[in-house]
Amino acid sequence: MFFQNKAKTEDWLMEQLGSSSDIICRNIKSANQKATIIYINSLCDEVNLHKEVLKPFYEASPQEFTNYIKSLPNAKTVKQKEDILTAILQGGAAISLNGEMLIVEFEKVVNNNVGEATVETVIQGPQNALTEDITTNLNQIRHRYPQASLRIKSKKIGRQSQTKTMILYDEKLASPDLIEGIEKSLANVDIAVLSAAGQLHKQLTTQKRTLFPTMMITERPDRIAYNLAEGKAVIVIDGTPFVLITPSVFYDFMSSMEDVYQSFWISRFIVLLRYMGLAISLLLPAFYIGVTAYNPEFFRVQLALGIAGSRAGVPYPAFLEVLFMLLMMELLTEASVRLPKSIGSTATTVGGLILGQAAVEAGLVSNVMIIIVAAVAISNFVIPINAMSFAMRVAKYILLILTIFFGMVGLVMGVIGLVAYLANLSSSGQPYLKLFFIRSKDSK
């Protein structure tokens, strides 16, 4: 009976795994016992397997060996054959021994070397980012946040990928409602393959069409520790160096870890600079159109005449000019993101310098327009979190269109609408945009 079952399980497993070159099914026999080991050698750490399983197998008696295997910290007994399959697919070795199926995990991790942060850089602060391996990441986070109250809840997400996902939070600081809410929404996630933090973020928001990020995506362990200490929850996903932090409000997306590390006035200055950058990148194109085409009394007369003069040779209306140049700028940005790093700088030079200069000389765009588009592009990069800077790039067009149609009043309407929209958003129950956020524990 037992035997039959065992044989069946093995066969079933092999049938499921099919014939691949990296699937190993080996029957081993010693003087007084025999066993079958099934594993995938591309996932499994064979050196350790050899040391911890095969060697004792030939040295110990059957009873001792069974006890030894069971006492290993990475071993477990699994009843369901589907679970065995999953375990094998995640780097476990299935050992069938006297009719019992034992799983010993020998996960082989290749990409666990810690690299430098590239997306969110700071000048003088911790330089390392998370890795693609969840255990290494947990190790880094635990190091930065050595609190007994740090809780980790694990869950597998993805019908096919079965990605390891963990919720980290400080039990003393985070509100139970928050954790419960996250767990509930994680349970609802229905996705085939989960491989990036942004993907999970998209699944977790209730509204399907969103523009603004309501969860922070970060690669910095110091930011994670900082946010854990504020009572927020962190969702770590295996296989990506980015994690999700929730709740995250508008200001979090406008802050860099640099703000914490710099002295008071310097960090205030940087933050102010950033908001000015935000205002410029959002409003400048729309403002330019609104003022030149609807209310030229805004300018000083010298400036009004100067702009009128620079536009004299341009055949299109100003809004087409703006849209055209902004489109060129977006293409340039997008191109330099996708291109390999070595070619990227060439693209920007060709696009930015040569194209811009040539466009002016050909009389297609005015000088002033080049200045405006350049200012918009540069100030957009000041926004520290990439997701927010993307969102603002899009929001700019909404304001621009409103202004083209309704003039400065359209711009005012757009700004109020944007503020109201942001204020109406929530991030895990927290209002997204609100002045004078009180960062205190009583908010929970």
Next chain:
Amino acid sequence: MNRYFYYLLILNMLVNVFLYVPNILLRERFEGAVLAIPIGVLIGTTLLFLFTISINKFKGVGLPELLEATPKWFRFIFVLFFSGMWFIAGAISLLAFNNVTIRFINPEISDVNMITVFAIFIVLLLVRIPSDRLLYTLEIILVLNLPLIGLVMYQAYSHDYLSIYSMLEVATHYKEIPSWSAIAASTFVFSGYTNLVIFYRVFKEKIRIRRLWFVPIIGFVNLVTTIFIPIGMWGADGIGDLTYPWIATADTLQIEFGPVERVVTMFILLYVSISMISVAVHWHVAFETLKSTFHIKLKSERIKKRLDWIILGSFALCVYILELNLKQNDIFVFGENWLNFRLPCEVFLVLLMIGLSKKVKQ
């Protein structure tokens, strides 16, 4: 949450410029507008304090919830009437600033089109937003605008050509007995507190009455600025001929070394944004009052949502019809009548509030 109460007060103080308060007071500058200011401050603050003290007896509820204690027929009539009053408050500011917009900012667009755009925008804004989020929006808009308005006011007060004697000449007519219109207009400045009937729902703590001592002072300064700055710029005799006294006054200001030399466009845009948010606040109160009365019986979410659209859609439609039928001067007359009628209604509201709070005590 306490500070949001101040924002509601400040909102009304600012928006009075578009709601014909300066027009009424300046028209009667020699016939009692001067005395109307202290009387208005007195009446306004009295009502404000009585109302705030009464509503402070409760916590986190709005007027619709409090009215549960009253007979059904009364509740129905009251809710209908008062939401009507709030709707008209918003409608008048909308009509007024629409008028200013098409006259000064977008002269090419037709008035009906412009008001449709405004109405649709405000309806879209209101249909989803809950009370607390509207307050956050209000706060941000005010914080963005107030420094610039402060700058404009500083320019006005420090203007070389501001004639003190013209202002004094008007001030010497303080003995005249003010008309009902003038008093009603000057009390309007304080009536931002009435929005609490809905917004008190989201106030998490009680309003600290002691901290309100500055309200009469700010209101007084506000009223004095409202009428005396235009007089100082355009003269005691000349100001009477102007249709938009404050906009003409803003056009007398310039920032000699600033990036924007002519203040008037900036001023109008600032006030358009403030008025827009004020219309949103007033309509939100009307909308929520109606909603909470009708929603009690309804169970289906879908019908509730549909009802929301119907209420807001009819708001927009009413404004549209009003705009079609009213001319520039009609809007002024309409606004003045509304202001006159508002004062007794406000007194009634405050008395009702006192009554309700007494009842709870027993």
Next chain:
Amino acid sequence: MNRTKRFSLFMILIMLVLTLTSCGYKDIDKRAFVVTIGVDKAENENKDYKVMLKIAIPPTEAKGAKQEFIVSEQESNSITDAVRMIKSKVDKELDFSHAKAIIYGEDVVNEDIKGVLDWFIRRRDIQKIAWVGIGKPNAEEILKMERKVELLPSNSLFLSFGKTGTESVYIVSEYLFDFRRRLTERGIDPILPVIEAKDQFFQIKNVAVLNTDKLKMTLSAEETKFLNIMLGRVENADIRVKAEANDEKDAYFLSGNAITVKYKVLTNQKDAPIIKVDLHVDGVIEEAMKRISEKHLEKPTKLAEKQLEKKVKQLLEKLQEEQLDPVGFGLKYRATHLNEKDWDEWKEIYAIAEFQVHADISIEGTGLLK
């Protein structure tokens, strides 16, 4: 399904809203910026006015471009009509939002000013902070003048009136709104600077005083300076002091700063009403024809005070004779009297009032020379 439906409904709504715009869009290079407006008497007998608009032509090269402008003119009975006719001559949309100066010809002001003011106040796009002045001999000369140093058409006019450029004691700058205030207010009379066209430049050194509808009197440069002082618009002015009261020779010049003026109206039943004017000047000697000792300043001070008093009094009496009140004594009287009929009273008072001018000069130093 429901979501897509709602989304498409939303998009349709947005499209509908966007159709509500009615082409207010007008590019800046399709606008003709009027920088100065001039109104003259028409040469044609049948027409009332000649309206001139100075339109700036934007420079196509940013640096070192020369100023270019055209002056478009039209004779008509009303300004509205004239502007409409000019519109048909100019290929771009006229934009008045940068019209920073309004020049009336002398002939226009000599007749009736109210008729030519109404349009400027009523139009929304005319700046109320535009400078107003009288062109001599007419507005056309001023508008068509090409000054060599100007980078922007009419810029020298703006600079002369505004505070950013020259600050001269002879220039009485008048804003459009202030001009109207003086015109409508009882108790203060309008003033306008006179811009005199010379060969290649213009000079502003006189002020014209108007009553409620037309020009009454033009003051000399010296009188203009004292009026400017009386108005409290200048704080620094040089005061010329003669050796003897009747002597033609100058003794020294005083550079006065921190000049303050106070005045009040004293009415006493018994005596004739008195208008009391107090001047206070802190000054430094700027140029001395004879040697002035640092230790003996009392005598020259007395001399200066007496002469200043006399000159101011002469000016005020000259204005009083014509029943003109640009300083605003009447307004002050109205502002300090509670009764209803204060304006009628004032008219009687001003006719017989006597001026008492008191000057208080303190010489703070003698400059870099002892």
